[in-house]
Amino acid sequence: MLHLVIQRIVHKKWMIACLIIGNILLAGIAASHPLYSNSSSQSMLTEVFETSMRENNKYPIMFHSIGRTRKNAGRSVTAKMRKLALGLGEEIGLPIVESVCYRNMVSSTAKSMTVHDGMFAEMKLALSSMSDLEDHIKILSGKMCSDKITDDGFIEVVISQTLMVEQDLIVGEEVEIESVKGSDNKSVKVRITGVFTNALSEDLYWYNTPAYYAKDLFMDNGLFEELFIGEEAKKNQFDEEWYILPDYKAVTPEGVDYLISKTQSIVRDNDEIYGKLECSDFLSLLDSFRTKKKQIDVMLLILEVPVALMLLAFIFMISRQMLSLEEGEVAMLKSRGASGFQIFKLYLMQSLVVSGVGVVIGLPLGALITKLLGRADAFLSFSGGRNMELIFTWEAVIYALIAALLSILMTLLPVLKKDKTSIVAVKRRRSRQEKPLWMKLYLDIIITGVAIYGYYSFKNGEEELLMRVLSGKAPDPLLFLSAALFILGSGLICVRIHRILLKIIYRLGKKKWKPAAYTSLLQLIRSGNKQVFVMVFLILTVSFGLFYTTIARTIVANSERNVDYIEGADIKLREYWMNNSRLGPGHYYEPEFAKYGSLDCEGVAKVYLDEHATFLIDSRRFDTSVMGINTNEFGKAAPLEEGLLPHDYYDYLNVLSRNPDAVLISSGMKNKYNLKIGDTLSVNLYLASGGYHLVNTTVYGVFDNWPGYRPSKIVIGPDGKPTSSENNLIVANLSMVQGAVGVAPYDVWINLDGDTEPFYEFADKLDLKITKLSDKVEKTEKLHDDPLFAGTSGILTMSFITILIICSIGYLMYWSLSIRARQLQFGIFRAMGVSFKQISGMLVIEQSLTGLYCIVAGLVSGYVASMLFVPMIQIAYQGADSVLAMKLITQPSDIIELVVVILGVFLVCMGVLMRQISGMKISQALKLGED
């Protein structure tokens, strides 16, 4: 049996090769799903932690245990908490990168033993110790404290710089701590020997910076244990705290669930009055990671399904084609007594071999695809810098096997159908011409109808869709199904229209058509069924191709537009503004602005933003933001995308500059408060020194969009439901604003034409002290690296390439087979005196009428599908950050690429066909026909 199978495989090597290619691609794509999901989620998880660290300036995962030991009570609580802290790493399954023990005598009252201004100063200070303190500090003045009590009975301590400044303590100062008793039952006396700060600016040891310890007198840790903890020690009341920092890089996506539940149970089980365990807010990070991962998984799966289905259809098509070539063979086997089961077994073994090869090669291909997906940064571009670590799991094998199983089913489906074939039935069927079933049942119209119904119900629920996405859920897969159904349905309708068009063309010139055109038309009209499948296939390829490029391009381009808009300028920064102590709080020295003149850039502007201003309508106050700008500078530093305002952006700036009191207001504000141009508007500007300053302004213009302005903000309520509220903005002249608020910190907006590198060099050279910085270029780059974006671009690209491959193979195979089947016919034509040129002409006409038609039909149906569905799919990607109305983006180069590839396939097809025909001997072709 196996021998027979192998023989058949060798015999049908081209078909089998096509089947194997289909299977490899299917298994590869299936395997890449879990591979990418796992691999990307590792980097995503790390990214979640690192973002949090950057934003909060705190190590992301921290456990904090506190045990309080009461006076004269046992030490069991502290001992228990200590044990817990030390065993925590093992418990949660993560290595510990830093573990710090901090002890302090609770509310020690300290009395300076030095006379200050004629009296003893009393302070609330704590006698404390930290494990390994000496390894993590730098002594600024004085020396490190000793680990023994001095000969004159003092405990030596060091203090943080903050404590020194705040309490005016100096090295050498001696303090008596009344509430802490030594072994002689007298209050302990301490002497400050040094002032320290952290040795390294970034040291995990300092989860709390030294400034946090502004009440602590740190004595030697060993001495602390000896005096206050040991068996002999005097029973004093103290707190023992542990800061445990597990390695966040060791958290794996699979370990997230365990980590969450374990952390929750540890925290819950250790919550007593005198001892408890807390943790930093990393659970919400893990939670948001889980949500995002789920969202990505669903999205990517949704995007992969159409291409997987097309691959299955491809496998089905080839199997069917192969079977129809083998009809005679099968019928012969049957008439020689082979049972249906035996024939079925033959095909089953064949497809097992083919799918087996598919899985074996598909798995490494899946790994390669995953790598590529990780590097994807845009549609048809794999130049992202991210080098994702590949994480292999058995899931990949399971996915590939499921794909193989489906493929086997697809291969056997035609066999099951044809199994009842006898030789007579074969001959009979060959002469029959019928409309395909779907055409008779009007399935094309029905499918399109269902898709349009889906479209309208989503359209009506667009708000809901947005809210769903904002609350972290993946968009409804039915949306994508509707889109796919629409493409399928409209593709089928195009095939139906094709028939009608052909008939019309044929009728128009029935009498006049030259033999070539005449034959081609008749061929297409009368044997249409045979090419229906390949036509549907071709139309779907083009329309999915277009749809995919549109999704990919639109998502990325719109997100970029939004970043562009929200950021307003390439660089936004706030320099350090020193307090002017002469004038009191809220008064500053302005950093020199003229230096920016030496920066090579397109524009630089001062932008004052007051987010706490109010305006008055009928003596009622409403919140607003006020932006103060120099119109000329601002126009150069903050360009605005064209089309976002009804008039030219610079017209608005010009209007504003015409009158010092002029303001522009946001359109939401105008509508809500019924304001109009020319109205006087009283605005209360917030003063940093406290209070407000009232100015009277005149409304000169209204805008919908303004660089950096969000018309509304979406807030996720406590119930998890997002709600939207309006933002008001008043744009005014900087001179007017500054006249009211005085010298107050403003931001500097810089336009560097997309390359921020020169700015950093500039900032380095001048050693700018920057307190706030926002870099648009960096944000845009991050956008491309987002696993959801990269995965989407990558999968859409892979799908597109896959579709192109299978379409090329399918098309070539279909034509080459159909030529072989028509060899006799061509022989007759040649005998009747039809020249080789005329036959070539026939094929060119046939191919153009089908192929070119399919391209055009595919482009139309793909474009309509994009117009309808992409705006809603876009919602899934925009999140709360989206401000601008979506713009459908198609990149002509993609369409050209698509069409060029398909035309290339045509040309190859034509080349192959021509060769087949030109090599044909008329007498031989006729002879073939006799068999």
Add this chain to the structure above:
Amino acid sequence: MEIIKAQNIERSFRLASGEKLDVLRNISVSVPENTLAILKGPSGSGKTTLMNIMGGLDAPDGGTMIFDGKDIYSRSDTDIDELRRREFGFVFQSVSLIPIMTVYENVEFSLRLSDFKENREERVMRCLSLVGLDARADHMPQELSGGEQQRVAIARAIAHSPRVIFADEPTAELDSQTAIHVVSLFKELVEKENVTIVMTTHDVSLMSAGDIVYSIENGVLVTDEERTV
């Protein structure tokens, strides 16, 4: 006056084994105008090859093939195509109708090819009635019996008024009754349509119908019989 004259025709094929197989050896035949000529011989004798050479479908390795006083194979390929289109008609052993065309369209197609200027519909219907199938003009070939299909093929072969019709075993797949009917149709055509017909057959019972019969065996001409017309 002979319309077709084959002189010292040689034709050999290379077998897959590399051996040379001489199919036709030094054959000379001539067919007078307005006759029904029969090439007879057992299968594999080379009669079909000879007829293909006569009909401009296959070039000989040696000898000249003269039609209407001129060597066919000294013409260009385009001219040979044109010759087949305008001057020749073909009927083949197996069903050779174009499956996507109706009976009517099959016949009309040869008119389209030869650029037939007169009323095409009339001509098609005349040819169909000549073969007795004018009532089935709108049928598809698959809906006809083998004999009927062969008659349509004959109608197609004569439609554009060729000067010679080549028929390769036209009766091989027909029962003897139908075969006789087809041959008598040929005789009728020679008379009414002023055409010359060259037909191959291995069926001895049909020999008597031929005006001239060439007998070929193993690529060599054995005898030729000429009857009085």
